[in-house]
Amino acid sequence: MSVGEAQRQVRRPRKAWSDVAFNVWGILVMVFLFAPIAVIIVSSFNVGRLLVSWDHFGFDSFLALLAKPAIQDAVWISVQTGFIAALVATALGTLAGIAMARHPGKWVWWFMGLLLLVSVTPEIVDAVSLLPWMVFLGQDLGMAVFNDGIVRLVIGHSLFSITVVSYLVRARLVGQEAQLEEASADLYATPTRTFRKVTLPLAMPAVFAGFMLSFTFSLDNTVIAAFVSVSGSTPWPVYVLSALRSGLRPEIAAVSTIMLVLTLIALGLVALVLKRSGDSAADIARTMGGG
Amino acid sequence: MRRRLPGFLLAAPAWAWLAIFFVAPVAMVVWFSFGYKPSIFATQATDKLSFDRYAEVFSPTFFATFQNTLWVGIVGTVLCFLIGLPVAYWMAVKAPPSRRGLLVALVMVPFWTNFLVRTIGWQVILSPDGWLSTALQAVGFEPLAILNTRGAVLLGVVYNYLPLMILPLYVAFDRVNGPLREASKDLGAGKWTTFFRITLPLAQPGIIAGVLLVYIPLMGDYITATVLGGAKGNMVGQLVASQFQTAQNWALGSAMAVVLIVVILATVAIGAAIVWFVTLPIRASHRLVIGAPATTPASASIREEVTA
Numbered sequence: 001m002s003v004g005e006a007q008r009q010v011r012r013p014r015k016a017w018s019d020v021a022f023n024v025w026g027i028l029v030m031v032f033l034f035a036p037i038a039v040i041i042v043s044s045f046n047v048g049r050l051l052v053s054w055d056h057f058g059f060d061s062f063l064a065l066l067a068k069p070a071i072q073d074a075v076w077i078s079v080q081t082g083f084i085a086a087l088v089a090t091a092l093g094t095l096a097g098i099a100m101a102r103h104p105g106k107w108v109w110w111f112m113g114l115l116l117l118v119s120v121t122p123e124i125v126d127a128v129s130l131l132p133w134m135v136f137l138g139q140d141l142g143m144a145v146f147n148d149g150i151v152r153l154v155i156g157h158s159l160f161s162i163t164v165v166s167y168l169v170r171a172r173l174v175g176q177e178a179q180l181e182e183a184s185a186d187l188y189a190t191p192t193r194t195f196r197k198v199t200l201p202l203a204m205p206a207v208f209a210g211f212m213l214s215f216t217f218s219l220d221n222t223v224i225a226a227f228v229s230v231s232g233s234t235p236w237p238v239y240v241l242s243a244l245r246s247g248l249r250p251e252i253a254a255v256s257t258i259m260l261v262l263t264l265i266a267l268g269l270v271a272l273v274l275k276r277s278g279d280s281a282a283d284i285a286r287t288m289g290g291g
Numbered sequence: 292m293r294r295r296l297p298g299f300l301l302a303a304p305a306w307a308w309l310a311i312f313f314v315a316p317v318a319m320v321v322w323f324s325f326g327y328k329p330s331i332f333a334t335q336a337t338d339k340l341s342f343d344r345y346a347e348v349f350s351p352t353f354f355a356t357f358q359n360t361l362w363v364g365i366v367g368t369v370l371c372f373l374i375g376l377p378v379a380y381w382m383a384v385k386a387p388p389s390r391r392g393l394l395v396a397l398v399m400v401p402f403w404t405n406f407l408v409r410t411i412g413w414q415v416i417l418s419p420d421g422w423l424s425t426a427l428q429a430v431g432f433e434p435l436a437i438l439n440t441r442g443a444v445l446l447g448v449v450y451n452y453l454p455l456m457i458l459p460l461y462v463a464f465d466r467v468n469g470p471l472r473e474a475s476k477d478l479g480a481g482k483w484t485t486f487f488r489i490t491l492p493l494a495q496p497g498i499i500a501g502v503l504l505v506y507i508p509l510m511g512d513y514i515t516a517t518v519l520g521g522a523k524g525n526m527v528g529q530l531v532a533s534q535f536q537t538a539q540n541w542a543l544g545s546a547m548a549v550v551l552i553v554v555i556l557a558t559v560a561i562g563a564a565i566v567w568f569v570t571l572p573i574r575a576s577h578r579l580v581i582g583a584p585a586t587t588p589a590s591a592s593i594r595e596e597v598t599a
Contacts, residue, residue: 026394033453120507125548162305
């Protein structure tokens with residue numbers, strides 16, 4: 001590696017043009033990736049009736065949020081849903097991930113197949129399938145719990161997150177040998193105790209990353225939410241989607257800016273935890289890319 | 292071993308959850324697709340099963356939308372690949388190692404920003420009375436007229452799915468990085484030869500992952516087309532959604548969803564077959580190099596990666 005590094009240093013003057021081209025392209029693409037986000041952040045400081053037309057700078061849109069219970073409710077529903085969905089996905093995914101890593105067998109292939117199927121199914125298909133299914137469970141079978149807005153959202157948002165948490169936990173444990181667990185069992189720890197004191201701590205960085213990722217997934221989810229949500233528990237993205245038809249106001253940008261800051265904090269935490277547990281940038285990229 | 296219960300039972304809750312809330316609903320939609328819409332007040336009935344809804348799916352309107360979706364899906368994926376490949380290579384190979392973490396973080400921020408909000412950002416940029424349009428007019432151009440066209444949808448999907456292409460490619464290039472490429476250079480291969488004969492073939496798993504991660508959700512996209520496409524930029528996702536939400540014809544909507552899945556799977560299979568045939572001569576000439584008996588642990592592990 002160091003030899004390669006040195007070689008590159010020596011050769012640099014000769015192939016400078018291609019390096020420059022790569023740098024320019026890379027920076028251009030980064031600008032492209034951030035352009036609409038920058039526009040939204042700038043728009044949130046727009047004082048004007050509509051998001052599209054710039055009037056002048058001010059904090060009015062942020063202050064206006066205080067007088068908009070509909071927006072506050074939508075954000076609160078999203079946060080609640082995100083938290084519960086992340087809990088459900090993390091619990092189910094962690095157990096499944098541990099089972100896949102520590103109790104391998106033919107069933108793992110079937111289970112991985114199911115997870116793959118869930119993660120490649122377009123969201124719109126999940127959405128249109130869940131809508132009649134919730135109606136069937138809630139109304140035809142009379143299970144009232146499935147008429148509850150938050151329950152429906154949590155179920156819809158948990159599907160993809162379960163697959164991500166399972167992949168993450170499995171990947172983390174497969175990379176570490178089972179010797180510690182065997183030692184714990186040899187020292188007469190009960191299986192439950194080994195699980196709590198050894199296996200779970202080993203898997204913890206992945207569990208934490210999975211939880212945070214599930215939370216942001218849920219906060220983001222628009223398509224499934226738009227189909228399964230019931231009036232009275234409209235999550236934030238669905239609120240934005242309906243505002244799209246009636247005209248976007250700067251308040252939408254203001255909330256988006258706040259949410260962006262919160263997401264960045266969450267992601268920063270995940271990156272920090274993964275880095276502490278010894279992941280390289282590529283490992284983190286793989287983890288955050290969802291397996 | 293020492294356990295009383297079979298360990299795979301730990302996965303049972305996840306099995307059950309996914310069976311009840313994924314397998315069963317999708318199966319129900321497949322079943323609905325053989326039914327019909329009995330009256331304007333009912334969404335679907337399945338007492339008479341037929342393929343009529345599938346015949347209805349292939350009406351001229353739907354067919355045009357499907358062609359449009361396929362066009363956006365294929366062109367969008369190719370553009371993501373062409374734009375993302377140099378970026379991933381730059382991040383993994385050209386950029387100084389100390390800055391790689393930062394670059395990965397930079398690609399992830401847009402990926403984790405709300406999909407809908409990002410797309411609305413483009414709506415603001417492309418709007419005919421937005422600042423870009425005003426600036427262009429000041430220099431003497433026509434007002435921007437890209438919003439609500441297929442071009443805007445293409446721009447939107449390339450933007451929205453580009454991080455999903457860059458990240459797996461970055462991971463793949465990062466893995467190839469190092470001794471093997473140095474060896475190729477030391478043996479006299481030029482930059483291009485090294486890239487096409489060493490780096491690219493070894494990055495194959497990442498390329499496949501990137502293409503699938505972009506193409507599959509792109510084909511089912513609903514948000515981008517709704518925000519940027521208007522009436523001209525229709526995609527299948529919107530048609531399916533409108534059957535469930537406005538037309539209340541669940542039978543037809545289900546048939547459309549099933550056709551969408553089948554088309555995605557079929558095009559992926561066809562694409563894989565095409566790539567397999569096109570690269571046949573290349574792989575044949577590579578076999579001598581890569582298929583040589585493993586003499587060192589390093590080359591053995593490389594072989595594993597190639598076959599994986």
